[in-house]
Amino acid sequence: MRPQTVDADGETLIARVMATIRNRIAGRSLTPGAKLPSIRGFATSLKVSKSTVVEAYERLAAEGLIRSRPGSGFFVAAPLAPLSLAEIGPQVEREVDPLWISRQALEADGDFLKPGCGWLPAQWMPEEGLRRALRTVARASASTLVDYGPPLGLLPLRALLARRLAQHGIEASPEQIMLTESGTQAIDLLCRFLVEPGETVLVDDPCYFNFHALLRAHQAKIVGIPNTPAGPDIERFAAALEEHRPRLYITNSALHNPTGATLSPLVAHRLLKLADQAGLTIVEDDIFADFEEAPAPRLAAFDGLERVVHIGSFSKSLSAAVRCGFIAAPRQWIEPLADLKIATSFGGPGFAAELVLTLLKDGSYRKHMETVRQRLSRAMAETIGRLRALDIEPWIEPQAGMFVWCRLPDGIDAAELARRALARNIVLAPGNVFSQAQTAGNFLRFNVAQCEDERLFRELSALLRR
Missing domain, CATH: 3.40.640.10 (Type I PLP-dependent aspartate aminotransferase-like (Major domain))
Structure with a gap:
């Protein structure tokens, strides 16, 4: 299995090239039958190697999204999907949209940490x-x-x-x-x-x-x-x-x-x-x-x-x-x-x-919930302590439950932090997603049941230093 080239944010360059092509197709800048950028030209514009673009194109062809014409290049093969409002406008802006965050949490695979999601881990369930x-x-x-x-x-x-x-x-x-x-x-x-x-x-x-x-x-x-x-x-x-x-x-x-x-x-x-x-x-x-x-x-x-x-x-x-x-x-x-x-x-x-x-x-449900409440109590205390060590301060210390609403250090924008965290396979929940008045730009919601992995706090520490 050939090694993947990885960029500074932990996202594979191959995946980034593939995402760029998918977004152009979804946004109608590349329509069915349109020729894709040349391998050399695309590699230059994205500042990646030609082999990275080749691998990305091959994977997109394997998915049936594009097709190769020997001697001519690669062309869009897939029919256009129905136009989605979620695909209009810069994707960066969509990253703080409630439905976008829900999609990220629901579609994330097992490698993702999901402290921003609203449910218990599978291993906590009966x-x-x-x-x-x-x-x-x-x-x-x-x-x-x-x-x-x-x-x-x-x-x-x-x-x-x-x-x-x-x-x-x-x-x-x-x-x-x-x-x-x-x-x-x-x-x-x-x-x-x-x-x-x-x-x-x-x-x-x-x-x-x-x-x-x-x-x-x-x-x-x-x-x-x-x-x-x-x-x-x-x-x-x-x-x-x-x-x-x-x-x-x-x-x-x-x-x-x-x-x-x-x-x-x-x-x-x-x-x-x-x-x-x-x-x-x-x-x-x-x-x-x-x-x-x-x-x-x-x-x-x-x-x-x-x-x-x-x-x-x-x-x-x-x-x-x-x-x-x-x-x-x-x-x-x-x-x-x-x-x-x-x-x-x-x-x-x-x-x-x-x-x-x-x-x-x-009686299964009653016993299950007794255990869940005990686990959440421990997780709440531990998570709040770990967050405070990073200068992430709870708005209040909840009496129970899975959520803690936290203020970030001065100068840190929650939406931008969430965008950078995604590149590290972490789904966060920025405050303005919850705020109709958009007055919670420096808040995050943490699900303490989803904060047991040491990697989360290590990655948060690194992200806050940037």
């Missing part, structure tokens, strides 16, 4: 418990294995979820709970149900970046409310209600993403009072509930599911491959939400719901 549950569900009736699920979802699981919600003070009957394929689908359905194009939706600033992406897909106007360690800035929240007359507010009450903060009871009460006066609906995203060490206030508990819709999911705690979430909402909303679910995805997550129910009932 593999044996999942396999046992799969064997159990495999013995279920044929309808469980092959049929669509009912619109509201598996009744025994909804009944169990109602009991679990009661532990947080949230009173919801099984008839007020609808299963979804994920927390993301839950928010999507609620936006379809509640938000018209052009209407204003409030989010925390910073907030989970996919809230931005979903709301843009629904053509909503997004207004960010500065977040504090106790919840949203109440004065700014009241001012936004007066100025924008929003339809919806989406937030995390417990273990806020990305900051790790927890809503205080005082802020919760003031928030609900303002929402009631303004006729505002609140979507409380509680997918990290089972990561808590001690219960935090829930808006849905104070409100009684009148103005607050509560959603959850097992993607982060159990398995991202087992797509099962839920919505707990006012009783009169459940039927129209079920109609929307049928219209957009038809059946419910029947097989996944049976699997989750099995794990919840046999």
Whole structure:
């Protein structure tokens, strides 16, 4: 196997040449049938050897993207893909886009470190418990294995979820709970149900970046409310209600993403009072509930599911491959939400719901989460200590969970740092991805569960010195 030439940032030069050609094809500067630059000329313009360009062209030909005509050179062979908005404009600017970062984390292979991603490492998940549950569900009736699920979802699981919600003070009957394929689908359905194009939706600033992406897909106007360690800035929240007359507010009450903060009871009460006066609906995203060490206030508990819709999911705690979430909402909303679910995805997550129910009932999930909380507590303390040694300072020290929101040393731009880290096979999460107002340019979100590799801190140290 011939050795690869490697540049100063650790990226193979061959890969860089290949990426340049792919980008030109995607950007329509090279169309089907167009001749590629000559090997000598391309090597000169990119300041690489001719052998590097030859190897890159050969690999692209093996992929079917280009073809060789002996004596004539290389030509574009692939038909044009549909034009993608993600490919318009400089790719450097795309690197701080929420969807781009999600793609990097989802597509990264095993060599990548992913401290910027939002899920637990695979080795932290209950593999044996999942396999046992799969064997159990495999013995279920044929309808469980092959049929669509009912619109509201598996009744025994909804009944169990109602009991679990009661532990947080949230009173919801099984008839007020609808299963979804994920927390993301839950928010999507609620936006379809509640938000018209052009209407204003409030989010925390910073907030989970996919809230931005979903709301843009629904053509909503997004207004960010500065977040504090106790919840949203109440004065700014009241001012936004007066100025924008929003339809919806989406937030995390417990273990806020990305900051790790927890809503205080005082802020919760003031928030609900303002929402009631303004006729505002609140979507409380509680997918990290089972990561808590001690219960935090829930808006849905104070409100009684009148103005607050509560959603959850097992993607982060159990398995991202087992797509099962839920919505707990006012009783009169459940039927129209079920109609929307049928219209957009038809059946419910029947097989996944049976699997989750099995794990919840046999005790596997409870034991798994006890272990996860202990591991996260240790990882949080160790990661914060390692980051502080690099002058990367936590905004707060979270009580639990996987996220720590950190301020970089003065003069360091998080987006630029993330761009350089990618060349070293590290996916970071720059602050402005989470900020509607773009005021978090010197912040990063770290997932402490993904920070156990010594290489991460060694590479960060090197990147910060540059």
